[in-house]
Amino acid sequence: MTSGRNNLYSILDAPEPQAIRPLFGLSHQQLTVLSQEFSLPAYRARQLSQALYRDRVDSLEALTTLPQSVREQMRAAGYEVGRPRIAETFRSVDGTERYLIATADGQTVETVWMPEGDDGEAGDGSEAGEEEVLTIEQGGHHDATICVSSQIGCAVNCQFCLTAKLGIIRNLTPGEIAGQVVAVLDRHKVRIGRDRINLVFMGMGEPFLNYDAFMDAVRLLVNEVGIAESRMTVSTSGIVPGIERFATEPVRPKLALSLNASNDAVREQVMPITRKWDIAALMDAIRKVPLRPRERVTFEYVLLGGVNDQPEHASEVIRLVRRCGLPAKVNLIAWNPGPGIPYTMPAPASVERFQQALIAAGIPAFLRRPRGRDIYAACGQLKRTVEA
Known part of the structure; x- marks a missing residue:
């Protein structure tokens, strides 16, 4: 087990006199x-x-x-103690809460509490995923989910995401990443071991561009806080060296790839990072990740009206998932709008048609419920706004 030696200062190194x-x-x-x-x-x-x-x-x-x-x-x-603190809270009509988390240097980063999740874990083969499937089928109580940030801002520049407009400000430390979780657990009086909680590293930033700090935070959350890694999911835009390192980790969350397009031409349009690592390279890297029994790789797919939501795109996604050769599922996300983003929401009929095409092909496909759109808390909306 690695110790995150590259990004944590030595305790015995004398700091500047004013440093905390x-x-x-x-x-x-x-x-x-x-x-x-x-x-x-x-x-x-x-x-x-x-x-x-x-x-x-x-x-x-x-x-x-x-x-x-x-x-x-x-x-x-x-x-x-130096734990990050909740500086401001915004509450949605659906119960979702978005927090501005203050760091020691006066910056803020965003974290989201979804009291009933968003069905993102459904069908991924984990205990949490099976619970979600039963909940969807039976209409029962969902597990709560915390959406965690790994950076202040983001350097990946996905064209449909508000966070991209911030650019990259800085990486978060392991304590700042894990501290978001503990601050929210404390706010909601969550009892580890008794209350079911899921973590998704899908907030601000690209976790694999802050790899050491992210993985140190995971180990803190597993070993010290007591949250099982099987209840954590990390989403990457497709940082191939990070995926390859991730494949060697003895303790790791479940993996989700933000695919968001069915071919390189469309993906490069919406995710410029495709110029560095195309879809074939991503698939090669993902095949190196050893899956737990019954575990599935998750492909996240943001549906953009008229851009990547047509029947031909669904057919291409089916071929991609089949060629991947791994147990997989697809999470469909109807694009969450934001100011200054030149896309439109997909028509409900297009979303339904896309999902049914995948299911008919034998690929588990789930529609992630939008949570907190009215407070800029939904997927792709995090931008450190002070608006409600």
Whole structure:
């Protein structure tokens, strides 16, 4: 198991005098080194991990498992809990909440809480996916889902996405990525192990362009917070080196590829990154990912009115999925509108026709429910707006 050595500073490196040294984001191994720095016994690292990630303390004052004298020494050395905080909340008519999460340097990033999910996990072969299928069939209660960001802004420049208009501002640290999750869990009093929760790394940014920090955050969420990786999904626009690294990870979320077109010509139009890695290269990389028993690769497909939603596009998607040679499913997403984006929503009849064509060909196809459109919380709408 890797340690994210490339993107986490050494605990023992002296910071600038004014710098805050966040405890949140440190792994158990790093907390052990920290305990040694303050001449604390090894069990203090376990207590610190419990307090930060399970008890969700948000200040040194609340870290009462440590003696006050130790807390004072930590503060004098520049340490704070340093967990990202919810700065502003917007609530949709459908119960979805969008948060502006504040970071230590004054930036904000967006995170979304969907109290009943959006059916994105349905049919992916995991426990969460099977629960979603039963829920859809029976009309019961969905699991809650948190949509998590990995960068502030995005460099991929998908033409249908509002986040692309921000450009890339910076990468998030492991603590800033995992901290979004813990802040939302804390807000909704989610009990890990009792309440069912899913995570989708589909917010701002391209996770595989911030690979080390993203995977360190995954390990924090699995090992320290206690969320199973089978309840996590990461979406990539198609960063081939990232997919190939991902294939070697012993602990990893489920994989979703943002396909969004049935051929290279259309995909290059809507996703310029196709000029670097075409669909054939993506399929070659995905075949290297070892799937768990019953697991399916997810292809995400945003339907753009008149652009990629016609019967011939559905036929091409069917051929692509079959040639992929892996157990797969397709998530269809009716494009969520945003100001200044030159596309239109697909007609409901086109969406239905597209889905039924895939199902008739034996390919599981699910329509992701739009959540939070009225507060700019839906897929492709995240842009750090302060509008409701």
